[in-house]
Amino acid sequence: MEISIQGKCMTVFLDGEIDHHTAAPIRKQIDGEIDRLKPKLLVLDFGGVTFMDSSGVGLVMGRYRSVSACGGKVEAVNLPPRLYQIMKLSGLEKIAGLRMAGERP
């Protein structure tokens, strides 16, 4: 996982498998940066994710809560079709911008 920061925009490049087990350390690291930066925009890039279950949805929802509390927005981008399908099941598009791989803003 890599985090890049430009001004008040924070981008997290997620990789590997996201399940209930792996989500905990990912969450901890992202939340540390959110606390420091108070970003206006948090972009979660799922391009490098090889497996994800509904824990990935929880990851986006939880970050939405902390970022929106400071008036920021959350986007989940570069979603492979299958991850996009899981995100849509939750109605997540109502609170976060969702973009499939190759889709432009």
Next chain:
Amino acid sequence: MRKQPLNRFTLTFESRSANESFARLAASGFAAQLDPTVEELCDIKTAVSEAVTNCIVHAYPDGLGEIRLIGEIFAGGLVRFRVKDKGRGIEDIALAMQPLYSGLGGERAGLGFAVMESFCDRVSVRSKPGRGTCVTLEKQIQGKLVGGDG
């Protein structure tokens, strides 16, 4: 008469979150003998991951318990997985299966059963409060021979 499986395995493991990936890899490895598509294998991995996570998070919230994963293959390419625990059980199964109902809030999306249902052909749940839960997942594998991904 109940149909006999062509092949079967049983796996017992502790309700540690590190075993989520172990369980889904075991399930997909077992189903691989039906020559499924990559998509079908991913469906199985995702559904089993959800069922096992439910045991870890909900069945044994305060400690370790035993989870049993049983896989069966039937003639015609049906694969069935059962995920059993001896944990807390579910009071109201219909409520627990509703999307966005987590019972925990916070970091759980409450989507486990919705995901299982969207990636399997049949999902059923039996549970007794205080005795445990058994989730059954069934999927008909079409495989690569029937217009899969080659």
